[in-house]
Amino acid sequence: MPRINQKSEVRSQRSAVRPPAFDLASYLETRTVAVNAAMDRFLPSEKAKPATIHRAMRYSLFAGGKRMRPALVLAAAEACGGHEADALPLACAVECIHTYSLVHDDLPAMDNDDFRRGKPTNHKVFGEGIAVLAGDALLTQAFEIAAQAKGWPRYSHRDLILEIAKASGSLQLIAGQVADLEGEGKKTSAAHLKYIHERKTSALLCCSARLGGMSANCSAAQLQALTDFGYQVGLAFQVIDDILDVTQTSEQLGKTAGKDTKAQKATYPSIIGLARSRKIAAELTAKAFAALKPFQGRAVALEALAEFLLKRDR
Amino acid sequence: MPRINQKSEVRSQRSAVRPPAFDLASYLETRTVAVNAAMDRFLPSEKAKPATIHRAMRYSLFAGGKRMRPALVLAAAEACGGHEADALPLACAVECIHTYSLVHDDLPAMDNDDFRRGKPTNHKVFGEGIAVLAGDALLTQAFEIAAQAKGWPRYSHRDLILEIAKASGSLQLIAGQVADLEGEGKKTSAAHLKYIHERKTSALLCCSARLGGMSANCSAAQLQALTDFGYQVGLAFQVIDDILDVTQTSEQLGKTAGKDTKAQKATYPSIIGLARSRKIAAELTAKAFAALKPFQGRAVALEALAEFLLKRDR
Numbered sequence: 015m016p017r018i019n020q021k022s023e024v025r026s027q028r029s030a031v032r033p034p035a036f037d038l039a040s041y042l043e044t045r046t047v048a049v050n051a052a053m054d055r056f057l058p059s060e061k062a063k064p065a066t067i068h069r070a071m072r073y074s075l076f077a078g079g080k081r082m083r084p085a086l087v088l089a090a091a092e093a094c095g096g097h098e099a100d101a102l103p104l105a106c107a108v109e110c111i112h113t114y115s116l117v118h119d120d121l122p123a124m125d126n127d128d129f130r131r132g133k134p135t136n137h138k139v140f141g142e143g144i145a146v147l148a149g150d151a152l153l154t155q156a157f158e159i160a161a162q163a164k165g166w167p168r169y170s171h172r173d174l175i176l177e178i179a180k181a182s183g184s185l186q187l188i189a190g191q192v193a194d195l196e197g198e199g200k201k202t203s204a205a206h207l208k209y210i211h212e213r214k215t216s217a218l219l220c221c222s223a224r225l226g227g228m229s230a231n232c233s234a235a236q237l238q239a240l241t242d243f244g245y246q247v248g249l250a251f252q253v254i255d256d257i258l259d260v261t262q263t264s265e266q267l268g269k270t271a272g273k274d275t276k277a278q279k280a281t282y283p284s285i286i287g288l289a290r291s292r293k294i295a296a297e298l299t300a301k302a303f304a305a306l307k308p309f310q311g312r313a314v315a316l317e318a319l320a321e322f323l324l325k326r327d328r
Numbered sequence: 329m330p331r332i333n334q335k336s337e338v339r340s341q342r343s344a345v346r347p348p349a350f351d352l353a354s355y356l357e358t359r360t361v362a363v364n365a366a367m368d369r370f371l372p373s374e375k376a377k378p379a380t381i382h383r384a385m386r387y388s389l390f391a392g393g394k395r396m397r398p399a400l401v402l403a404a405a406e407a408c409g410g411h412e413a414d415a416l417p418l419a420c421a422v423e424c425i426h427t428y429s430l431v432h433d434d435l436p437a438m439d440n441d442d443f444r445r446g447k448p449t450n451h452k453v454f455g456e457g458i459a460v461l462a463g464d465a466l467l468t469q470a471f472e473i474a475a476q477a478k479g480w481p482r483y484s485h486r487d488l489i490l491e492i493a494k495a496s497g498s499l500q501l502i503a504g505q506v507a508d509l510e511g512e513g514k515k516t517s518a519a520h521l522k523y524i525h526e527r528k529t530s531a532l533l534c535c536s537a538r539l540g541g542m543s544a545n546c547s548a549a550q551l552q553a554l555t556d557f558g559y560q561v562g563l564a565f566q567v568i569d570d571i572l573d574v575t576q577t578s579e580q581l582g583k584t585a586g587k588d589t590k591a592q593k594a595t596y597p598s599i600i601g602l603a604r605s606r607k608i609a610a611e612l613t614a615k616a617f618a619a620l621k622p623f624q625g626r627a628v629a630l631e632a633l634a635e636f637l638l639k640r641d642r
Binding site: 058062063064066067068071114118121123124141142143144145146147149150151153154155157158160161162165170171172175176178179180182183184185188189191192193195196 | 372376377378380381382385428432435437438455456457458459460461463464465467468469471472474475476479484485486489490492493494496497498499502503505506507509510
């Protein structure tokens with residue numbers, strides 16, 4: 015969540031380009047409240063036996079994430095004239111997928127991270143065995159929640175499940191994690207780094223935007239626009255992440271800074287330098303904005319989200 | 329696909345109540361061939377980038393498992409008059425779930441097993457990081473494959489996905505793993521051990537039988553019969569597993585024997601003794617047979633499977 019002072023900063027910057035009244039901070043706040051309440055309903059309670067696994071699932075799911083993916087789902091649904099209630103299960107599903115991937119990514123056998131979102135990582139609190147199982151459970155839960163979304167003749171449950179499974183599977187999200195893991199300490203080309211980013215980040219952001227459109231029974235043209243938008247925003251998001259990792263402190267980020275450098279991971283700044291990385295992020299965001307043209311101004315929340323992702327400092 | 333000679337054999341056997349000549353070995357063989365061929369089609373090839381993850385997924389998936397769960401799916405579908413082609417995706421999906429659970433269960437943070445089905449475990453070959461991701465990918469793949477099954481008005485894709493997600497989720501399969509992990513070295517009651525077995529084993533076997541019926545658009549009464557059958561067979565299966573762990577050698581089992589005792593895990597033999605454990609397994613199987621009565625002799629393969637599970641020595 016953006017901090018209050020940052021909120022007004024974002025607002026003042028926006029007056030030049032687009033309606034000054036769009037308040038992204040309160041938009042994100044209300045959506046986060048709705049998403050959290052829905053996730054609380056969808057997930058077994060902390061008391062459900064065995065309590066450990068439900069405490070572990072909820073620990074990471076409610077650890078104060080920015081809820082960017084659920085916000086993308088909801089904003090995309092709005093842009094297509096959909097209802098929040100129809101999009102919410104899908105918003106929760108992608109957040110479960112995102113959180114599971116973080117829990118497993120933080121494991122000693124992977125990134126070996128002790129902190130995430132300013133709190134000890136799942137395995138530091140619950141142990142490695144439970145952290146593996148909590149990730150598994152969140153991944154499984156995602157499909158259970160998604161199956162409860164509203165289906166349409168054009169976008170059936172089969173389509174929704176395939177959308178999530180493909181974006182999270184061994185050719186996309188997991189492919190990104192594998193390539194990331196295998197790339198540590200190795201010389202990486204800019205093209206291969208893009209391959210990693212497309213899978214590690216773009217896949218699920220793109221999927222989020224598409225699911226929002228699908229929940230609103232969107233047209234084929236709208237779905238294509240959301241696909242392009244999600245893809246570009248996803249790449250931009252990851253380039254920014256790389257930039258923040260080298261320019262911010264752990265305190266500012268709420269997670270370990272400089273970990274990419276330490277792990278000898280290839281990043282945009284390490285391959286093409288900081289200035290060119292910033293330029294690329296700006297270009298990607300411009301492309302993302304261009305992708306929203308078919309919505310003719312009805313995609314204000316998506317535009318604001320893209321701007322926020324580019325200008326964020328944590 | 330069943331071979332011609334077997335098909336006619338099965339047809340002729342069906343006239344009697346309990347055909348004495350039912351050839352389970354060739355039944356399992358043909359079903360295994362069909363399931364393996366289908367999984368090979370459903371999964372990305374070993375060459376698909378990144379090759380490591382696809383090699384790791386296929387390594388454990390094609391490590392010579394008994395394919396009991398897929399066989400249950402197919403046999404249940406047959407008992408309800410369904411077509412093998414409609415049941416195959418669900419058979420493959422449950423096998424992916426089963427295999428992922430084994431890959432993660434074998435990790436050092438869990439059971440820390442070096443051998444599975446006579447071969448080094450996934451993490452021993454590919455490393456822990458890839459083993460975690462291979463398990464994740466198999467779990468995700470299960471839903472992608474299941475989404476491609478045929479849906480019916482009575483059993484929609486929503487129902488099929490919910491069936492799998494619930495049986496594999498934090499209240500069932502994963503709950504069993506957690507309770508198993510937490511129970512190590514602790515005194516366990518027979519009731520709690522039953523709770524673990526219901527979740528660790530019965531849940532997915534029960535789900536397999538139900539999915540087979542659902543793929544055949546079965547009646548509510550048939551689904552109930554399959555539910556009872558799967559539940560009882562699942563419990564029997566696990567009791568036998570406990571028994572074999574203390575009575576067989578690693579060579580006979582193709583996996584580490586005596587590991588439950590070594591890990592100070594509660595088992596039926598350790599709590600109620602070997603003789604009573606055998607009696608319970610026999611009783612559970614009798615109940616499983618009784619559950620098949622509504623099929624009036626059309627469930628020969630399911631009966632043979634139950635008998636096989638009780639009489640197996642590995």
